[in-house]
Amino acid sequence: MKIHRRALHACLAVLSLFAFAATVQARESVLADPAPVAIPSGLAQDLVVKDIKRALAGRGWEVTGEQPGQIDATIHLREHMAKIKVTYDEAKVQFAYVDSSNLDFSEKRGRRYIHRNYLGWMTYLTTDIATNMKLTQAE
Numbered sequence: 001m002k003i004h005r006r007a008l009h010a011c012l013a014v015l016s017l018f019a020f021a022a023t024v025q026a027r028e029s030v031l032a033d034p035a036p037v038a039i040p041s042g043l044a045q046d047l048v049v050k051d052i053k054r055a056l057a058g059r060g061w062e063v064t065g066e067q068p069g070q071i072d073a074t075i076h077l078r079e080h081m082a083k084i085k086v087t088y089d090e091a092k093v094q095f096a097y098v099d100s101s102n103l104d105f106s107e108k109r110g111r112r113y114i115h116r117n118y119l120g121w122m123t124y125l126t127t128d129i130a131t132n133m134k135l136t137q138a139e
Contacts (some may be wrong), residue, residue, distance in 0.1 A: 026112045029113065033096050034125075037093040037129050040133055043136065048093070049088070052093060061084075069087055071085075072084070076077055080115075081101045107113070
């Protein structure tokens with residue numbers, strides 16, 4: 001009887017480990033930089049920069065560096081931190097992951113993974129930038 005109880009406890013322990021691992025994996029998503037955002041034709045570069053900065057500030061990002069064609073930004077949200085690089089030219093705005101902490105970033109077999117919330121933050125940011133540029137062009 002004791003052997004059966006031990007086997008049962010061992011099986012339950014192993015099953016709980018699998019259940020916990022599945023929960024942790026569910027928060028992790030493949031890290032792919034967002035698709036570039038097209039800049040409306042004729043929109044002046046200074047207005048593009050202004051629209052990018054407005055979207056960053058509106059979502060809680062802090063501009064940490066700036067040079068022609070590039071804006072570096074960081075967000076601190078609770079205990080999480082993410083750094084990105086925003087590059088732009090006459091045709092498009094692009095986003096690239098730079099660094100993070102407490103967002104479960106990892107690389108496995110050549111693929112990058114990160115907490116799914118980061119991907120949501122990037123979706124909101126790209127949508128805001130596209131909307132800002134459309135509104136600026138309409139003015």
